[in-house]
Amino acid sequence: MSDWVFRAEGVTKSYDKGKSFANREISIEVFPGEVYGLLGPNGAGKSTFVKQVIGLLKPDSGSMRLGEHDLIVDPDAARQLCSYLPQAPMPIESFKLHEAIRLTGEIRGGERDAIAARSEELIEALQIGEWRDTLGAKLSGGVRRLVGFVMVTVVPGRVVILDEPTNDVDPLRRRLLWDQIRRLGEMGAAVFLVTHNVMEAEKSVDRLAIISDGALVAEGTPSSLKIADRGCLRLQVMLSPGAVTPELPSLAREHSRVGNLLTSVIDEDRAGDGIAWARSLMGQGIAEEYALGAITLEDAYIRLTGHVSEEPVEVAS
Amino acid sequence: MTVNAIAPPLGLRAGPRYWWGSLSAVLRWQLTSMRLLLPLLVIVQMLIASGFSIGMSLFFSEVSPTVGLYLGTGSAIITLIVVGLIVAPQLIAAEKEEDTYDFTWSLPTPRSAAVVAWLVLCAIVSVPSMILALVVASWRLEIDYTLNWSIVAAVLLVLVCGTMIGYALAHAIPRPSLTQLLTQVLAFGVLGFTPITFPLENLPPWLASVHQVLPFYHMGVIVRGGLTQGLVEVLWVSYLVVLAWALTAMLVTALVLGRRK
Numbered sequence: 001m002s003d004w005v006f007r008a009e010g011v012t013k014s015y016d017k018g019k020s021f022a023n024r025e026i027s028i029e030v031f032p033g034e035v036y037g038l039l040g041p042n043g044a045g046k047s048t049f050v051k052q053v054i055g056l057l058k059p060d061s062g063s064m065r066l067g068e069h070d071l072i073v074d075p076d077a078a079r080q081l082c083s084y085l086p087q088a089p090m091p092i093e094s095f096k097l098h099e100a101i102r103l104t105g106e107i108r109g110g111e112r113d114a115i116a117a118r119s120e121e122l123i124e125a126l127q128i129g130e131w132r133d134t135l136g137a138k139l140s141g142g143v144r145r146l147v148g149f150v151m152v153t154v155v156p157g158r159v160v161i162l163d164e165p166t167n168d169v170d171p172l173r174r175r176l177l178w179d180q181i182r183r184l185g186e187m188g189a190a191v192f193l194v195t196h197n198v199m200e201a202e203k204s205v206d207r208l209a210i211i212s213d214g215a216l217v218a219e220g221t222p223s224s225l226k227i228a229d230r231g232c233l234r235l236q237v238m239l240s241p242g243a244v245t246p247e248l249p250s251l252a253r254e255h256s257r258v259g260n261l262l263t264s265v266i267d268e269d270r271a272g273d274g275i276a277w278a279r280s281l282m283g284q285g286i287a288e289e290y291a292l293g294a295i296t297l298e299d300a301y302i303r304l305t306g307h308v309s310e311e312p313v314e315v316a317s
Numbered sequence: 318m319t320v321n322a323i324a325p326p327l328g329l330r331a332g333p334r335y336w337w338g339s340l341s342a343v344l345r346w347q348l349t350s351m352r353l354l355l356p357l358l359v360i361v362q363m364l365i366a367s368g369f370s371i372g373m374s375l376f377f378s379e380v381s382p383t384v385g386l387y388l389g390t391g392s393a394i395i396t397l398i399v400v401g402l403i404v405a406p407q408l409i410a411a412e413k414e415e416d417t418y419d420f421t422w423s424l425p426t427p428r429s430a431a432v433v434a435w436l437v438l439c440a441i442v443s444v445p446s447m448i449l450a451l452v453v454a455s456w457r458l459e460i461d462y463t464l465n466w467s468i469v470a471a472v473l474l475v476l477v478c479g480t481m482i483g484y485a486l487a488h489a490i491p492r493p494s495l496t497q498l499l500t501q502v503l504a505f506g507v508l509g510f511t512p513i514t515f516p517l518e519n520l521p522p523w524l525a526s527v528h529q530v531l532p533f534y535h536m537g538v539i540v541r542g543g544l545t546q547g548l549v550e551v552l553w554v555s556y557l558v559v560l561a562w563a564l565t566a567m568l569v570t571a572l573v574l575g576r577r578k
Contacts, residue, residue: 058578
């Protein structure tokens with residue numbers, strides 16, 4: 001009897017004869033019922049990792065097992081036991097929405113009546129019923145993404161791989177989608193959620209791995225990854241358009257600037273000083289508003305990966 | 318509410334029911350995914366198939382029975398292989414270009430069922446077009462066929478060989494643009510310089526000897542053998558050459574589909 005635990009050990013994948021690494025020695029365990037996030041910046045090796053799970057790519061070394069099945073040796077078993085929503089668009093231009101779902105369900109081995117009932121349930125849950133008879137070519141990107149989700153989960157695998165499932169999806173249906181992702185876990189599937197949307201992942205995953213430059217840099221629950229930042233707060237200052245980044249006070253432990261948003265991590269007991277500094281910036285016309293809040297997973301993510309700034313922080317002298 | 322949830326699988330599917338179920342589902346998937354293109358493809362193939370004989374009959378006021386038989390059967394043979402060899406690889410290249418290839422090949426179907434589904438799909442377009450080509454040629458070029466049972470084996474073998482060569486090329490070549498280019502070259506070569514619509518002896522000796530090794534000339538020979546009497550001498554070696562190419566293409570397909578980068 002299989003325990004259906006996914007175990008990857010030392011998974012390494014290189015390109016150009018070992019000159020660059022997509023994955024380095026990645027070892028993780030994911031249990032049935034868990035929603036497991038794979039987070040990391042673009043090009044970190046997240047998609048490469050899940051493509052090896054489904055058998056589209058083969059690691060240079062390491063092992064990947066699902067219960068008693070060796071997924072690397074037996075890619076046919078991998079395809080039967082795992083379902084995969086790729087990041088790329090789904091090939092459903094010529095399909096009516098419900099046809100695409102039911103046919104994929106049949107390919108995944110479901111019984112017709114059961115697929116029909118489950119398909120309707122998911123269509124209703126994600127509020128996409130008004131497009132039931134619409135051809136894929138006429139659907140918006142967000143709806144196509146939701147159809148893709150239903151296609152791969154109407155008959156779910158033991159492992160369900162979702163690569164950026166919420167891309168292009170509107171905020172309302174995004175929430176409905178997260179509900180359904182959680183339900184996959186309740187049904188006993190292990191869900192791999194590949195994303196770079198840290199804020200969303202924080203609310204939805206049980207555990208997560210942060211991958212940077214192909215290597216696993218941290219793993220745990222969202223709360224456990226924030227432990228290093230315990231006793232800190234995040235101070236966000238919205239700078240006036242065109243303003244040069246002001247000199248940062250000594251209370252700022254870390255900082256980053258994306259567009260006009262300057263984010264600093266400060267000690268909890270110096271919150272008052274932080275507010276005073278932010279107010280003084282507003283008084284000088286350098287900033288428009290500020291917000292003080294709890295540390296998020298994003299702060300931990302930035303600390304661990306070193307990625308966030310789309311432009312370098314230029315500090316005024 | 319989650320009332321009708323389907324639980325994740327408890328084990329692996331295997332056996333004839335899995336294989337035939339997959340074949341049926343993949344075939345319906347492919348037919349539906351070509352819903353907009355398929356009717357157009359069939360119409361274009363039928364126009365090309367009948368257009369050749371009509372064109373020839375307009376160009377030459379009189380065509381001798383032997384020449385007529387060559388042209389008529391030749392256009393039918395080309396019609397039979399052109400979809401699997403040239404059009405189908407372009408469709409696979411387009412899948413790679415649109416980045417939908419990964420999803421298709423992540424679906425849990427036996428690779429052999431996916432290959433057979435592809436052969437059936439190509440046959441659905443090719444065989445009716447080939448029959449139309451023969452009927453139109455018979456009418457416009459005033460020719461009569463002498464059918465014998467070997468036509469069934471010949472058509473099946475030629476269809477499988479042509480389609481599998483195209484399929485193997487499309488999957489083996491990683492860059493879609495290269496596949497597009499190669500199929501253009503094949504189209505030019507097969508339609509223009511292959512002794513299917515004319516006798517092998519009409520070619521320069523060196524090119525004739527190349528065609529003794531390539532499958533196209535032999536495809537023409539075995540199909541003609543099933544449609545005519547006395548036009549060509551069908552040697553078992555022609556069947557063997559086509560069979561060898563079909564098996565090689567299948568082997569390459571199996572290797573390429575089994576390969577993971």
